[in-house]
Amino acid sequence: MSPTCPDGLPRAIRHWIGGAAADSADGCTFEVTDPVSNTPYAHAAAGGRPDVDRAVAAARSAFPAWSALGNRARATVLTRIADGIEAREERLAAFESYDSGLPITQARGQARRAAENFRYFADVVVALGEEAFRQGQEQFSYVVRTPIGVAGLITPWNTPFMLESWKLAPALASGCTLVLKPAEWTPLSASLWPEILTEAGVPAGVVNIVHGIGEEAGQALVDHPDVPLISFTGSTDTGRHIARSSAQHLKTLSMELGGKSPVVVFADADLETALDSVVFGVFSLNGERCTAGSRVLVERPLYEEFSRRLAERAKRVTVGPPSDPATEVGALVHPEHYARVLDYVDIGRKEGRLVAGGTRPAHLPEGNYLQPTVFADVPPDARIFQEEIFGPVVAVAPFDNESEAVELANATQYGLAAYVWTSDLRRGHRVAHAVESGMVWINSHNVRDLRTPFGGVKASGVGREGGAHSVDFYTESKIVHVALGEVRTPRFGGKR
Numbered sequence: 191m192s193p194t195c196p197d198g199l200p201r202a203i204r205h206w207i208g209g210a211a212a213d214s215a216d217g218c219t220f221e222v223t224d225p226v227s228n229t230p231y232a233h234a235a236a237g238g239r240p241d242v243d244r245a246v247a248a249a250r251s252a253f254p255a256w257s258a259l260g261n262r263a264r265a266t267v268l269t270r271i272a273d274g275i276e277a278r279e280e281r282l283a284a285f286e287s288y289d290s291g292l293p294i295t296q297a298r299g300q301a302r303r304a305a306e307n308f309r310y311f312a313d314v315v316v317a318l319g320e321e322a323f324r325q326g327q328e329q330f331s332y333v334v335r336t337p338i339g340v341a342g343l344i345t346p347w348n349t350p351f352m353l354e355s356w357k358l359a360p361a362l363a364s365g366c367t368l369v370l371k372p373a374e375w376t377p378l379s380a381s382l383w384p385e386i387l388t389e390a391g392v393p394a395g396v397v398n399i400v401h402g403i404g405e406e407a408g409q410a411l412v413d414h415p416d417v418p419l420i421s422f423t424g425s426t427d428t429g430r431h432i433a434r435s436s437a438q439h440l441k442t443l444s445m446e447l448g449g450k451s452p453v454v455v456f457a458d459a460d461l462e463t464a465l466d467s468v469v470f471g472v473f474s475l476n477g478e479r480c481t482a483g484s485r486v487l488v489e490r491p492l493y494e495e496f497s498r499r500l501a502e503r504a505k506r507v508t509v510g511p512p513s514d515p516a517t518e519v520g521a522l523v524h525p526e527h528y529a530r531v532l533d534y535v536d537i538g539r540k541e542g543r544l545v546a547g548g549t550r551p552a553h554l555p556e557g558n559y560l561q562p563t564v565f566a567d568v569p570p571d572a573r574i575f576q577e578e579i580f581g582p583v584v585a586v587a588p589f590d591n592e593s594e595a596v597e598l599a600n601a602t603q604y605g606l607a608a609y610v611w612t613s614d615l616r617r618g619h620r621v622a623h624a625v626e627s628g629m630v631w632i633n634s635h636n637v638r639d640l641r642t643p644f645g646g647v648k649a650s651g652v653g654r655e656g657g658a659h660s661v662d663f664y665t666e667s668k669i670v671h672v673a674l675g676e677v678r679t680p681r682f683g684g685k686r
């Protein structure tokens with residue numbers, strides 16, 4: 191076990207079902223490792239169908255009372271959850287950083303964002319009104335919004351607790367009860383939910399957590415007939431598989447999938463700010479980020495200078511132990527993922543020109559560390575231009591004019607985020623409109639506004655979450671029409 195293990199590290203990570211910690215029905219567990227020592231530090235319960243069945247049953251029995259509670263009362267509980275997260279910021283960040291390899295300073299930021307998610311959705315549902323429509327003096331129609339039932343939430347390993355909170359908060363605010371299946375590589379921070387939720391007064395059964403392998407616990411949740419909705423964040427391949435499985439029950443789906451987000455830098459851009467943003471955008475969170483700007487397209491007159499300076503900056507990024515406050519890039523989550531990223535680096539050596547990184551830092555002989563890596567002159571058909579690497583690796587390519595920039599930006603199957611840098615705002619908006627992506631930032635890095643729709647197009651996902659979009663997703667709308675005046679129904683079948 192790593193010598194830097196945080197205080198209070200559990201040796202056993204258990205399910206949370208109906209308000210109580212639980213082992214799997216068959217007693218199965220799996221080993222959980224940290225990305226610095228790559229040795230097991232705990233065993234986690236490996237859930238299967240019987241565990242998911244129990245969790246769904248608990249969520250179903252908690253649903254009537256929770257959904258009937260009313261938005262304001264649920265918002266009060268959400269605010270207490272936010273308080274509980276904030277009170278544990280340090281422990282939460284230490285757990286997250288230890289388990290996932292995220293630098294501790296960034297893990298603290300993610301813990302704060304998790305609390306913000308709960309405060310934000312508490313405010314959203316308190317402010318929520320319902321729509322009404324009037325047709326002159328004849329008819330009045332109003333929308334009744336009801337929580338959809340038991341939500342199935344399946345989350346990834348890249349910023350585990352924050353992304354769990356991004357689904358839990360709107361689901362709970364909307365009146366759903368839920369079953370969460372955290373990612374198996376990073377179950378540690380989810381082990382803090384039970385004490386946070388219990389302290390906040392969340393009734394037993396409202397939130398249930400089943401740990402386990404995706405193909406077993408996750409699949410059982412997707413297949414369960416009493417779970418009408420799945421919110422999934424993860425890889426595009428798994429998303430496609432879940433969509434196919436969900437078709438059987440016609441489930442409501444939200445899919446936040448992979449990305450290969452372009453950063454388009456025009457020659458008139460503010461070079462220093464654009465550089466800062468590109469470096470942060472692809473190397474923060476270890477590059478394990480769906481919205482990472484992992485393809486940088488630079489207008490020809492600026493291309494050589496930009497590539498050279500990006501390489502220089504990448505070489506100066508501090509790679510180090512996740513627990514060190516000076517660390518900017520920590521350890522990649524798991525040896526399997528590390529090997530996959532290294533494979534891409536080998537592929538990139540043949541496809542582009544390696545100008546920075548590509549190797550393990552000399553001062554870190556153990557652990558899943560990679561020096562931030564920059565490939566220049568990457569052609570658009572290269573695998574490192576097309577495929578999501580999900581690590582600290584960036585592909586850089588030149589373009590000659592605006593239409594070529596848009597063509598290159600759109601030349602992958604993905605369409606999650608895009609970034610445009612130019613001092614010509616008209617052009618910024620034109621490019622933003624032409625780029626095929628769910629989100630575009632102009633002269634800005636990935637600054638989030640929780641009121642805005644979050645999600646992608648093409649292979650990057652289906653649906654939007656964030657703000658009112660999340661409430662729409664976790665509720666069903668029913669329209670009630672009522673006649674206001676005299677009713678003149680066309681008469682069939684003769685006179686009265």
Ligand SMILES: NC(=O)C1=CN([C@@H]2O[C@H](COP(=O)(O)OP(=O)(O)OC[C@H]3O[C@@H](n4cnc5c(N)ncnc54)[C@H](O)[C@@H]3O)[C@@H](O)[C@H]2O)C=CC1
Nearest residue numbers: 345346372373404405408409424425428447448480578580
């Ligand atoms: N936020 C994002 O955009 C993410 C993208 N990825 C991409 O995916 C690649 C592979 O990562 P993986 O860990 O394999 O991601 P994944 O998509 O397999 O895992 C995400 C979640 O889905 C669950 N899952 C897996 N198979 C399932 C199934 N059949 N039914 C229900 N749930 C299932 C997993 O247990 C985990 O909780 C990464 O290298 C990266 O490129 C991965 C995680 C997050």
Ligand SMILES: O=C(O)/C=C/C=C(\O)C(=O)O
Nearest residue numbers: 348356478479480481638
């Ligand atoms: O900011 C959000 O709400 C979501 C961010 C998600 C990612 O960065 C990710 O999945 O990598």
